[in-house]
Amino acid sequence: MDxxxxxxxxxxxxxxxxxSTVQKYPDTLxxxxxxxxxxxxxxxKSFYFDRNPELFNTILDYYRNGCLHLPNHLCGWLWKTxxxxxxxxxxxxxxxxxxxxxxxxxxxxxxxMLKAVFSPLNHSEYASPSxxxxxxxxxxxxxxxxxxxxxxxxxxxxxxxxxxxxASFPCLKTHPGIRIQTSNATTIxxxxxxxxxxxxxxxxxHKEMQFATTKEPNWLYYxxxxxxxxxxxxxxxxxxxxxxxxxxxxxxxYPVGPLGRVVGVLCSLCGLLVLAMxxxxxxxxxxxxxxxxxxxxxxxxxxxxxxxxxxxAWETSKIDPNYPIKLFESYT
Numbered sequence: 001m002d003x004x005x006x007x008x009x010x011x012x013x014x015x016x017x018x019x020s021t022v023q024k025y026p027d028t029l030x031x032x033x034x035x036x037x038x039x040x041x042x043x044x045k046s047f048y049f050d051r052n053p054e055l056f057n058t059i060l061d062y063y064r065n066g067c068l069h070l071p072n073h074l075c076g077w078l079w080k081t082x083x084x085x086x087x088x089x090x091x092x093x094x095x096x097x098x099x100x101x102x103x104x105x106x107x108x109x110x111x112x113m114l115k116a117v118f119s120p121l122n123h124s125e126y127a128s129p130s131x132x133x134x135x136x137x138x139x140x141x142x143x144x145x146x147x148x149x150x151x152x153x154x155x156x157x158x159x160x161x162x163x164x165x166x167a168s169f170p171c172l173k174t175h176p177g178i179r180i181q182t183s184n185a186t187t188i189x190x191x192x193x194x195x196x197x198x199x200x201x202x203x204x205x206h207k208e209m210q211f212a213t214t215k216e217p218n219w220l221y222y223x224x225x226x227x228x229x230x231x232x233x234x235x236x237x238x239x240x241x242x243x244x245x246x247x248x249x250x251x252x253x254y255p256v257g258p259l260g261r262v263v264g265v266l267c268s269l270c271g272l273l274v275l276a277m278x279x280x281x282x283x284x285x286x287x288x289x290x291x292x293x294x295x296x297x298x299x300x301x302x303x304x305x306x307x308x309x310x311x312x313a314w315e316t317s318k319i320d321p322n323y324p325i326k327l328f329e330s331y332t
Contacts, residue, residue, distance in 0.1 A: 003019075004018050004019050004020055005017075005018055005019070006018070006019045006022070006033075006046075006047065007044070007045060007046035007047070008030075008046060008047045008049070008056075008060075009041075009044070009046045009047065009048040009049070010049050010051050010052075010053045010056040011049075011050060011051055011052060011053040011056075012053065013053035013056075014046065015053075015056060015060060017060060017063070017064075021063050021064060022063050024063055024066070025062075025063065025088075027087065028086055028087045028088050029085070029086045029087045030059075030063065030086065031063075033047055051082070051085065052082070055074075055078070055079075055082050058070060058071065059082070059086055059088070062088065062092070067092075067094050068083075068088065068092050068093045068094060068097070069094050069096070069097045070093060070097040070100045070101075072097070072099070072100050074100075075104065076100050076101050076103060076104020076105070076107075077104055079100060079101065080101060080104065107292070110288075110289065110292045111292065111296055114289070114292060114293050114296055115296070142155065143155070170234070171233075171234040171235055171238065172235075231253065231255075236253055239253070240253045240254070240255075241267055244264065244267045244268055244271060245267060245268075245270060245271030245274070245275060246271060246275060247268075247271055247272075247275075247276060
């Protein structure tokens with residue numbers, strides 16, 4: 001055997017290659033070996049590594065062929081740890097086989113995300129041991145996790161009710177049955193002047209009256225200000241926008257006029273861009289997350305069942321657990 005030939009013992013399996021072959025990549029573990037290395041055995045004149053020999057053929061082909069191809073029937077974690085041991089960068093994996101590592105990283109990220117979502121109360125490992133860290137962790141649970149305590153549920157209910165009420169008032173105030181009707185022209189003109197509205201007003205058009213007497217009018221609702229019969233209140237406008245964006249279109253209400261048609265076109269485009277086109281992507285991601293979560297729950301259930309079935313030490317022994325007590329009582 002010449003000086004360029006080296007023998008590499010991986011887990012009891014002997015491999016033979018040339019030293020010049022592994023030295024193509026000097027930054028890797030095999031590329032930096034020498035006869036003075038700690039892994040070199042002078043007895044059998046070989047380099048010994050306590051690794052899986054079935055995986056080493058792929059590692060050795062990397063030095064022979066200059067590209068790294070990974071079998072896809074093995075776990076990505078196994079290859080990731082193996083490449084880290086041999087100090088081979090992940091960027092040297094060929095494009096056709098990079099899916100093995102990327103799929104593993106994606107599954108790890110999804111598992112962490114599902115664990116954080118479905119186990120929100122088991123975040124003690126993220127809490128700082130300091131006093132301020134514990135306060136911040138409890139405050140986060142109180143504000144973000146309603147199931148953490150009774151007071152958190154109360155706060156969540158109050159917060160949600162406040163948001164719903166504050167969002168409903170601007171819509172309800174456009175309904176003529178809720179607003180206070182007045183026929184005092186002087187009062188109306190004063191309110192119009194106070195709101196800096198200088199326009200000709202038709203008293204029979206409730207939209208014009210509301211526009212003139214509202215300090216902060218909703219411009220989308222008052223876009224059809226000259227047509228009181230089209231979208232009489234904002235609730236009807238919401239109904240029309242929902243049936244339009246969901247591509248249902250009952251046709252019971254519809255905008256008229258050039259500006260109204262412009263709003264209708266924009267609403268239809270928003271429905272296509274926001275609902276129709278992304279729905280397939282959302283459904284696919286939802287199905288993937290469901291399958292990942294089912295696998296995670298099955299794993300957690302198996303681990304919990306296994307821990308609950310572990311017998312105690314005295315149960316696995318044939319000795320009576322009360323034998324030491326009985327023995328002591330017999331001597332006393």
